[in-house]
Amino acid sequence: MLLVHSDSTCDVCLDQYSFSVPAKTPHAIGCGHIFCLECLAHLNHPTCCPLCRKGFGIDRVKKLHVDRHIPGEREAAMHGAWSLVQRLSRCARSDVDTQTTEELINEAQQWLDADNHKELR
Template sequence: MLVVDPSSSCDICLDPFDWDSTDRTPHIIDCGHVFCAECLHQVFPTKCPLCRKLFFPSEIRKLHVESCSDDDKEEVRLLKQLISAHDSSEEEILRLRIRVDTWLAARTLDEVCADSEML
């Protein structure tokens, strides 16, 4: 599954994707690389700027992305902090653990069950 983080940006113009503008939303080409439509339509010759594989403008596909709820955004934030916490001090890890425990305690049983069904 391809996942585009809400904070992702185009690797050509380096601007963040704009989920409300068709020209600035993420689009994928045959090689699997993702750029904004505006930049892809300006590439000439039509070779991927990253891997140089030829692509056809008619085969550029818009990615449809579901927006995240605030709870999903907090989950992503906490997961990123957990991943990068390996070299943190014990005090920082304890604070992060308390935040995670508080977030988990606030979730309802229905939310937890729905998440486990998706696995």
């Protein structure tokens, strides 16, 4: 996941990014430069970067997430991962029967398959 610092500003309009105003949400384009949605929507050449002039696909613009929104979500995810790892390693130390181990492995698999955990793989 791409992150942008919560007090960064857009290089075109120099406004601070905002996550409550859709027009001011930061978006990254192919070259790695980041602009607010409003500026991206009003480019003179909508397929080339206003900073470095590199072409980019408008369909490949990525919306960014601010770092301060992440900790809660990420911590919860890491906590889930950690408790699974601990339980799995307890199984590996082996006085646990195979069925319990299999259940745990299934649980770990399901956990990994959950959409919001894919980035942690």
